[in-house]
Amino acid sequence: MIFKGTAFSSRDHQNIDILEDHLFCISANGVIEQIVAPEEAEYKELINEYSRQNRLQEYEKGQYILPGFVDLHVHAPQWAQAGTALDLPLYDWLNTYTFPLEAKFSDLTFAEEVYTDLVRELIKNGTTTALYFATVHRSASQKLAEICSTLGQRGLVGKVVMDAPDENPDYYRDASAQEALAETELFIQEVLALNEKTPQGVYPVVTPRFIPSCSDEALTGLGTLAKKYDVHIQSHCSESDWAHTFVQERFGKNDAFALNDFGLITEKAVMAHCGFLSEADMQLFAEKGTAVAHCPISNAYFGNAVTPMAKLLRTYQVEAGLGSDISGGFSPSLFDNIKQAVMSSRMLEDGVDSTCCSEQRGTPNARITINEAFYLATAGGGDSLSLPIGKIAVGYAWDAQIIDVQATTAKLPIFSETEALVDIFQKILYLAQPANICEVWIQGRKVHQNRTRKLEV
Incomplete structure (x- = not known):
């Protein structure tokens, strides 16, 4: 399974990594085995291959990945x-x-x-x-x-x-x-x-x-x-x-x-x-x-x-x-x-x-x-806990929460398409509610789903 989206993860206790539009390749036992940036040669090839297999999960605009x-x-x-x-x-x-x-x-x-x-x-x-x-x-x-x-x-x-x-x-x-x-x-x-x-x-x-x-x-x-x-x-x-x-x-x-x-x-x-x-x-x-x-x-x-x-x-x-x-x-x-x-x-x-x-x-x-x-x-x-959890990084469990900043009942105050990702990250931490959490994954298994946006008719 491959997930495509933008993730925020701690590099150390003072710095975060912003992984914009990256691919996160998850093994059968729910571990992140590869992370591929857009500029890497295999990026488009992986998207095409996993799309054909219906094994690509691509997150929408306004949805972001945080570690669980x-x-x-x-x-x-x-x-x-x-x-x-x-x-x-x-x-x-x-x-x-x-x-x-x-x-x-x-x-x-x-x-x-x-x-x-x-x-x-x-x-x-x-x-x-x-x-x-x-x-x-x-x-x-x-x-x-x-x-x-x-x-x-x-x-x-x-x-x-x-x-x-x-x-x-x-x-x-x-x-x-x-x-x-x-x-x-x-x-x-x-x-x-x-x-x-x-x-x-x-x-x-x-x-x-x-x-x-x-x-x-x-x-x-x-x-x-x-x-x-x-x-x-x-x-x-x-x-x-x-x-x-x-x-x-x-x-x-x-x-x-x-x-x-x-x-x-x-x-x-x-x-x-x-x-x-x-x-x-x-x-x-x-x-x-x-x-x-x-x-x-x-x-x-x-x-x-x-x-x-x-x-x-x-x-x-x-x-x-x-x-x-x-x-x-x-x-x-x-x-x-x-x-x-x-x-x-x-x-x-x-x-x-x-x-x-x-x-x-x-x-x-x-x-x-x-x-x-x-x-x-x-x-x-x-x-x-001495466990490989809490990061979006190779070798760590795919424990993730997907945050929707455009959730119908909990939309965050983001009004510009060019707003800096670091500012969006901070708004998520200060303003997110359970209504913004549209999915939760633990060890590669989806354990919670919440429809955060109204279906268009």
Whole structure:
């Protein structure tokens, strides 16, 4: 199959490539095997050959190709409460709303209904890969992995571990560290078997909810399981004043070094939020290859700080991507989180306390560009997961979202046929809605189609 169109893709965290009217040749297993520019000798020949075979997909004027988004932090069960109670402090929000909801996922019928709706919604929003927290329930967590496999999304799914009796409600926690570890190992084995028949990939993830919710025995065992099976790891790290202080009081060190002591800071680890990382923490992440899931919308509600993405990317070269953090973040769209990432970084640089003088109000050189935010949502997420995804480039999966800027119900303000493509790219990132996403492809398979323009009669 060959696709003909104009694509935008990150070259690195600061620059994008604009591939105007290129041909994208996709292999039978859904990987980009060749990209051909209009000036190349075989360009017209390939168009003629694949047109005769009815294997050429040519996109219309006003339609553009973006890589599929990679969402590095989704609490799948919390989709059922998205958009509620975001005015509460984190500790109260968890205990009053979130834990009672997650406890309901012992009911597999309820779990299947919520998870199916969520995966479809994320795909509709251009998210082709998602890193999921499920719940403590192994069967429901397995159901989420099965739904990802069936609907075509690349899913990385974790059965959550939270066994500490003093920090978790009696009605919702692992009964013991031993049970949590046994269930986690069985879950890993089940998802690894499922992955063998899932072309786009579905992966098990070792998932201590965060240090306050886990005993030392559970954390030690999870580190051992991650090493034994060579699987991904995810957790929350230095998210809020409360969580960050809790870990310091318990271990006399920050989350990053405490998690490292348990074997949970590795090249396959993704740590969410990280608003209170020290310079030493950042250096540890860089050395270990551990990634940060930046959740800018959620952090505005619960993080008590703005994660210093410019420093992580430019000074320490820490791998990083974006997370929606449903439902601490209300939006399933990484377009919304791209915008918020830029806005939050500018507020960090400028400061927000008007009673303080401008010279001392903010953090110098903290703002990130729209190119960097786009990188976080795409290539940065792929790098964070050590998977060949998030770029329109040879050797990468054909995970793509086709954006129609002339969609009938969501037309973007583009009034000149000669408007620069770089300006159109920025308008897409700031203004696109689900109505602009006319197709989504994952591993070469079309998983979503939306008629964006009225048929002419």
